[in-house]
Amino acid sequence: MELDSPNLSYIKELSDGDAEFEANLIAILKKELPKEKEAFTESIREQNYQNSAALVHKIKHKISILGLEKSYDFAIAFEEELKNDNPERLDTFLSILQNMEEFLMTI
């Protein structure tokens, strides 16, 4: 899957020029995403796919906050696949997380 590009459109729309909110939300994303990614990879390692699905569910909100529509649709499908104990498309999901992390490092 070709990854889409993260953007700040949604955050800017919500902030309506409120720089404090923007900075706060971005700080939360920078803080929470690595922790959630770590919990997710750990859960996959333990083959606890139900828990992995719950973590994808949580992460997918962040995917949408960063305007990644295609990746968000993928995450919805991947969450369901994990609920059926199917982690086959793990690499694509990890690429999405990598894409987000790299973007967050630039802002």
Add this chain to the structure above:
Amino acid sequence: MKCIIVDDEAAARAITKQLCKKIEELNIAEEFDNAIDAIKYLNSNTVDLIFLDIHMPTFSGFDFIQTLKNPPLVILTTSDRNFALDAFEYDCVVDYLVKPITQERFAKAVARIKERVVVQKTEESTAGTTPEENSTVGNDLYVNIDRRLVKINVPDICLIEAKGDYIKIKAEDKNYVVHSTLKKIEEKLPAHLFLKVHRSYIINTTKIVDIEDNSVLIKQDVIPVSRANRKELMQRLNLL
């Protein structure tokens, strides 16, 4: 309105707070990252509205609602569209917002809350009378359709037809089917505008196009007028 946010995700709480900030009536008193702490808070505090995430570890939003004896109004916030039907099983749930929440969608939810509050206040002011599913506030009639209170502008109502256990309300732009009786709705409508002309019909007399011996034309509907009601109908008319 005093509100709390219950969501295990900090980003979601920050977004909900930001959306509330733009609406003067909403005051966020507290926020919680788990349902248990919110329950403890509600044991000694009252709130008007809860923004509640469904998916939370150990104690879901639905579990949370079930623990509350008299739950305040609730707006559910979730990344999952699949729970919408379950959500409206709870009377306290006014709306169901799928993340990411847009400002437009949030504004709609707040409008629904305001409507519900108006209805509640009306019900409280008429406490002691028989509880009604449908209420009027000023020119508005709120009808219960699929667990939502839908507002109808009373002067826009052209006619109401009885259909078994339901009534069909024909308004200028839209028709509504409501589980109620002609008798109940008749009590809610202003008597100077509306008249029961037949056991199955109430009409808005300002919407009459013409009258024949035993029928009236309302827009394109020919409505029968029973002999018993004809006299009162004729008395209402400004006859030349």
